[in-house]
Amino acid sequence: MDDHSVCSTHAPAGNKASLRETSHESHIPSAEVLEAIENVILEVLKSLAQNRAPVLTVARRSDWRNIEDIYYSDILLFGSQSVVDNIINDISCMLRIPRRSLHVLSTTKGFVAGNLSYTEEDGTKVNCTCSTTAVTVPSNVQGIKNLISHAKFMLIVEKDATFQRLLDDDFCNKLSPCIMITGRGIPDLNTRLLVRKLWDSFQIPIFTLMDADPHGVEIMCIYKYGSVSMSFEAHHLTVPSIKWLGLLPSDLQRLNIRKDVLIPFTKQDQNKLASIQKRPYIACQPTWKKELEIMEASKLKAEIQVLTSLSSDYLSRVYLPNKLQFGGWV
Numbered sequence: 162m163d164d165h166s167v168c169s170t171h172a173p174a175g176n177k178a179s180l181r182e183t184s185h186e187s188h189i190p191s192a193e194v195l196e197a198i199e200n201v202i203l204e205v206l207k208s209l210a211q212n213r214a215p216v217l218t219v220a221r222r223s224d225w226r227n228i229e230d231i232y233y234s235d236i237l238l239f240g241s242q243s244v245v246d247n248i249i250n251d252i253s254c255m256l257r258i259p260r261r262s263l264h265v266l267s268t269t270k271g272f273v274a275g276n277l278s279y280t281e282e283d284g285t286k287v288n289c290t291c292s293t294t295a296v297t298v299p300s301n302v303q304g305i306k307n308l309i310s311h312a313k314f315m316l317i318v319e320k321d322a323t324f325q326r327l328l329d330d331d332f333c334n335k336l337s338p339c340i341m342i343t344g345r346g347i348p349d350l351n352t353r354l355l356v357r358k359l360w361d362s363f364q365i366p367i368f369t370l371m372d373a374d375p376h377g378v379e380i381m382c383i384y385k386y387g388s389v390s391m392s393f394e395a396h397h398l399t400v401p402s403i404k405w406l407g408l409l410p411s412d413l414q415r416l417n418i419r420k421d422v423l424i425p426f427t428k429q430d431q432n433k434l435a436s437i438q439k440r441p442y443i444a445c446q447p448t449w450k451k452e453l454e455i456m457e458a459s460k461l462k463a464e465i466q467v468l469t470s471l472s473s474d475y476l477s478r479v480y481l482p483n484k485l486q487f488g489g490w491v
Contacts, residue, residue, distance in 0.1 A: 270349050271297070271351060272296065272324060272343050273297075273298055273341070274295040275340040276310050276338035280306050281305055282304030298352050299351065308362045308363075310338075310340060313339060313366075314340075315339065315340045315341075315360075315368070316342070317369045317370065318370045319346065319370065319372060319381075320345070323465045326476070330474065336485065342359075344384075347383065356400060360400045360402075367402065367403045368406035369404070371405075371408065372408060372464045373407075373408040373456065373464075374456075374462035375433035375437060378437055385401060404491065408464075408465055408468075410453075410455040411451075424462045424463065424464075434453065438457070
């Protein structure tokens, strides 16, 4: 199976539960979750009754996410967090039921700030607009309600350091009201769910601010197209309309960024970029393809912080305002 193909695992015979999409998010009733589990057990019992070895069909996947939960209850048994991640995702894929409907929630690591308020499931009111610091992404995104925002756009920021710098510069209010979100690197499930929920709720443009390197492109693709580990429910977790605002490889040439502040590619960078370029969705994005070709030709990468070589506040004072005003995204 190709690493980037959509999960095609077949549920056991008689399993009527399937992953499905609603206008806001997927939620499988408890009765259907139990039915799916019971059907798996029933198939195992049937196989044993017929003296056949039970077969549980799961997808072959690699795991890109970090969660902290079941692993710590028996470290010796599981050995590593990735083992738990893979088991949970395999079970979710096999049952064709989102892991949140199985009530297995991961620890949140993302932050949100800006023009947004909402009520959490327990009735707690959260107002990101009035906060001088970021708010942790809720652990149960599915349960939040009464979302209110006057934001004109959403900005997904790759790194926590860049996110905090923009927060210190009051970026959410200076240009126009907006919502900023960071997954602090590879986004966890809750951060991806929140991005999708905000998109469903407000239908405002969403832009990404990533490092100009293969790792940054990879993270952006997770928000836009999905990850390998959660490919079987990508349509609940992604926003295909997301735009790449920066840092573009072409920006490095356009802004005459000095080569001595750029970073040479490693072998791992070359392999990662080659892998991304082969993905089917890149062929459907000619402007993205062109940017990746520029990166490939230069064999140089850059972090967002490279803009400080122009001036200390260039990102919030010049780069982002110009990009947003004149349409400098792809």
